[in-house]
Amino acid sequence: MLATVIILIVILIVAWFAIDLGVGKKELMQKERTFPMRQASLKLFTDGTKFYNDLFKSIEQAKHSIHISFYIVKNDEVSKKFVDLLCEKANQQVDVRLLVDRIGSIKLNRKMRKHLLACGVKFSFSRRLKFPYLFYTINARNHRKMTIIDQSIGYIGGFNIGQEYLGLDPTLGTWKDYHLKVTGEAVNDLQTQFLRDWSSSMNDEEQHEEVIDRQIKDPSMQIVQFRSTEGVSLEDHFLHIINEAKNELCIGTPYFIPTESLMAAILKARKRGVTVYILIPMRADHPLVRDAAFSYLPALVEAGCQIHQFYYGFYHGKVMIADERICDVGTANFDKRSLFLNGEINCFIFDPVFIKHVKETFHTCLHDCPLLSLSDIKKRTWFDKFKQGVATFISPLL
Template sequence: MWFFIVLALLVLLIAWCMIDFYLGRREFRKTRHKRVYPKRFSNIILLTHGPDLFNHLCEDIKTAKESVHVLFFILSDDHFSREFMDLLIQKAQDGVEVRLLLDQIGSTKVKKQHITMLRDGGVDIAFSQKVKAPYFFFTFQQRNHRKISTIDGKIGYLGGYNVGREYIDEDPKLSPWRDYHLRLDGEGVQDLQKEFLLDWFRATNKDLSDEAKYFPVLEKGTVTHQIFPTEGIRIEEIFSRYIEDAKTSITIGTPYFIPTEKVMNSLILALKRGVTVTIIVPNKSDHMLVKEASFPYFRKLLVYGANIYQYMEGFYHAKVMMIDNDFCDIGTANFDKRSFELNLELNNFLYDQQFIKKVKIEIAKDISGSERLTIEKLNSVSFFTRVKEAVAGSISTLL
């Protein structure tokens, strides 16, 4: 008797979650407005090693004179995170306006005492994408996955890194951490600033977008690029379009490969017309089921001749796509349904061939540190792995 009661309650709970998610996403999409930024010219540095990134970022924060705006998906509870918070407090006490915006679920490890410490120290801190009625399950799932930092409105950062010890190679399970992040100075910083201030307004109801002091005059840099924000819409369409236009090669680096049907079909059509498709993913996994969720897609792509590599020298978290050596995307969006259909993401489209050559060098390093995945290996996985594949496939949008 109790078994059937529990089973009935479980079925009702699953049904409620599905209805909540469907209605919540439908309602959210009605409110979204497409934001299209023009091509800009900035000086851009590619940073692929956590200690290097945070050395740059912390030094830039230390030199800030007017404002420091920081948005991360994850701020952890460890010595490095506390050092980062201490730096923000120090700048606030120096008279610099410091705002820290964190995803509510991604940064649940931030303790109340640290929030109080930041506020008492002069840091204006807020949380993005709060879980709220009436769509509790949907708002719990939809995350602000962006990572943006702007300093004095003149220097900007975006990419895959968050703040925590794993990102500076101090996690024995996942180190070394391989990721891509960008440092900008030049025209493109104004667009990063606009995105931060938009998310800040949504979280706090404080509109600072018309404050001229956050938008100083910026000089042109040397790299042609375009900031590309997405919120559960557009990214699938744009990525498919670039894949469909590919003539010779497509390279994708991602920690999670769970494409939508539209994107998957675009990749298969590219392979059929002779385009070389190369995909780099981690061998290690940092979340349950995400590795197994990719296997059915890999089997289909391998049949058509795709090259798939599993990175073996640590954890691979880069988000990069390169088309024909003349277009490159680096940002926060993973190559999965959660990024395509659900999360708030921020990417940067790069059109400068000299910069793309630098990215190619890093991708070559990724491949050299990887092992090639074969159809024979995938077809010989255990029964337990097949079960995990089936479970992952049923909840793929939420992985």
């Protein structure tokens, strides 16, 4: 009798999880958006100190509005400097809004939040737990990192706010990332996405504030397109880039956990003669994610893909480049969480000159990173292989 009750409870829990995930995802997938082709002037940051200096200077010079969305804001000296700067601008009557992920920014304590609100900063958590989709909403994080200043300057990429992004975490060491500074008409779309996320966090999804559509035409600017995803179409976007490659494909990611379709596309690219470079970190900043990658790496190495491991510190860049035809820099990792759960936003770039610049930074980093061989993979211990098996099983949630 007891065994029957236990079995029924397990069946109900599994059924609830399945319905929770399915229906919750269906509700969010309708919010995905591909913005139009836009003109923009771009600047690439790969160093945290240079990025923060530029970002903080733009915030200091803001006249009307500062709208910021980060996955992580911590409770350290860097984060306190950031919070104090936002408070200073709010005291100057600038419209300051800070949106952070509830799970990612769990270290942003109540004292700092009260300080922000007391200064006049509008603050909100995104992706709060929502009944009845508890399991889905605790897993489907808002992973977007966007800043929009006066609707004229935008930032998007992999950096968050914390001391490790400056290379000050002794465990992780030097931090390598990719973040774009955007000016021009494309900033309209970052503003639109922020306001959609802000309205959603306020449970006011029917009311969206107006974004002034500033048309700025300049033949010297790059052509870009922002693609905002909610765990549905990102795989198709990645497949498009891989399939576009004729000579060279570059993939940089901190977490390499591809789908069968993405693996097949990469292997197919190798068969048609494409040189494939994949750059991943040697260290791990989260349990098991590095182990999960080793379920896919042997087949890629055997096919002739060049897998390099960043060993100076931690590699957190999210970049894909197909020849000099298309380049993607954004917030999405090459893993199943970004593909099927998280809210992400990526910038697709179609300017050959800027793509060449991004590729040069990628290869400069690649040059000093050791190449992974089959013998390296075979040397992994039985415990490493055990963790790999566990990681592969739970890879959609890593």
